[in-house]
Amino acid sequence: MGKDRSALPPTVQAWVEARTRHDLSHAQVQMGRELGLNPRKLGKVANHRQEPWKAPLPQFIEQLYLKRFGRERPQTVMPAEKWGRPGTGRKAVPSAATTNARRER
Numbered sequence: 001m002g003k004d005r006s007a008l009p010p011t012v013q014a015w016v017e018a019r020t021r022h023d024l025s026h027a028q029v030q031m032g033r034e035l036g037l038n039p040r041k042l043g044k045v046a047n048h049r050q051e052p053w054k055a056p057l058p059q060f061i062e063q064l065y066l067k068r069f070g071r072e073r074p075q076t077v078m079p080a081e082k083w084g085r086p087g088t089g090r091k092a093v094p095s096a097a098t099t100n101a102r103r104e105r
Contacts, residue, residue: 008080008081012080012081012083014039014040015029015032015033015039015080015083016080016081017039018032018039018040018042019080021042021043022042022043022046022057022058023058024057024058024061025058026077026078026079026080027073027074027077028058028061028062029080030074030077030078030080031061031062031064031065031073031074032061033080034065034069034074035061035064035065035068037061042057045057045060047060
């Protein structure tokens with residue numbers, strides 16, 4: 001049986017659906033999320049082979065990411081299914097600055 005996708009939050013579920021619909025990799029989905037793209041509107045940006053002046057959607061996302069962040073890929077790539085699980089996000093491990101600030105009080 002497949003994974004239970006209904007357990008994911010709606011925002012993460014939208015990215016999972018966009019990944020399958022537009023044939024994006026995990027890295028490209030993460031890039032799109034970091035860029036602030038709306039996963040429900042990626043179809044408007046996607047090239048349907050009818051508009052030859054547009055770059056294909058995966059290349060378009062990679063170009064935007066390179067232009068904004070100055071690197072080709074995210075430093076760590078995490079699948080969208082792990083975004084919604086508790087304990088796997090950034091807040092699970094406090095940063096050193098937060099830890100040091102708490103100790104100084």
